[in-house]
Amino acid sequence: MIRINFLPVKERRKEEEIxxxxxxxxxxxxxxxxxxxxVYFHFKGxxxxxxxxxxxxxxxxxxxxxxxxGVEDFKTKKEEVERKLNIIEALAQGRELDVILLDELSKSIxxxxxxxxxxxxxxxxxxxxxxLISIKGISMxxxxxxxxxxxxxxxxxxxxxxxxxxxxxxxxxISYFEFDxxxxxxxxxxxxxxx
Numbered sequence: 001m002i003r004i005n006f007l008p009v010k011e012r013r014k015e016e017e018i019x020x021x022x023x024x025x026x027x028x029x030x031x032x033x034x035x036x037x038x039v040y041f042h043f044k045g046x047x048x049x050x051x052x053x054x055x056x057x058x059x060x061x062x063x064x065x066x067x068x069x070g071v072e073d074f075k076t077k078k079e080e081v082e083r084k085l086n087i088i089e090a091l092a093q094g095r096e097l098d099v100i101l102l103d104e105l106s107k108s109i110x111x112x113x114x115x116x117x118x119x120x121x122x123x124x125x126x127x128x129x130x131x132l133i134s135i136k137g138i139s140m141x142x143x144x145x146x147x148x149x150x151x152x153x154x155x156x157x158x159x160x161x162x163x164x165x166x167x168x169x170x171x172x173x174i175s176y177f178e179f180d181x182x183x184x185x186x187x188x189x190x191x192x193x194x195x
Contacts, residue, residue: 007115098128101157101185105135108151108158110144120144131185133158139177142166150180158183 054187109121121144123137139145145166161183169176 010056013105027032045147091145097157097185101128101133102126104157105152108148110147120149121148128185133185135183136178136180138169139179140176145179152183157186158186159186 027149087173096193120141121137121139123135125134125136127134139148144162149163151162152161162181164180164182166180167178171176
């Protein structure tokens with residue numbers, strides 16, 4: 001007996017080809033999803049690793065910035081302390097010079113042990129601004145003023161001694177002279193070095 005197939009063979013083949021094609025397409029889609037997932041998770045891990053490295057670098061940078069700021073603060077404080085020490089040293093040198101100037105001034109006042117008035121000059125004011133010195137005082141006679149100026153000029157610290165004025169005064173029956181003079185200070189380093 002002969003069997004006759006009424007279903008077309010071509011249609012069966014097409015259906016089978018479509019099934020195979022769908023299966024292969026589905027299989028490829030699954031493989032692609034798996035491959036893409038692997039790539040995604042790989043790069044996600046790399047990104048996490050890079051983010052962790054970046055955070056670590058930021059923390060190290062913050063620590064270094066803190067240390068740099070500490071060093072800069074230290075330098076600033078050191079400079080301030082050095083500046084203050086320089087000021088103290090300058091003041092100490094200025095004080096030493098002031099003591100020397102006053103000592104030289106007292107040595108320059110004429111002294112006569114045989115006279116009833118031993119010191120013939122009395123100083124009223126002494127001021128120093130920079131290297132300029134101003135001295136005001138009174139004397140019983142003009143000779144004492146001249147001796148005083150001569151003694152100041154002999155001092156290694158007083159230079160350019162100039163008498164600005166002398167005024168004769170009389171008070172309670174006592175005659176005296178008021179005088180005003182200027183001088184300049186010789187720099188202490190030059191005097192110590194020998195002029």
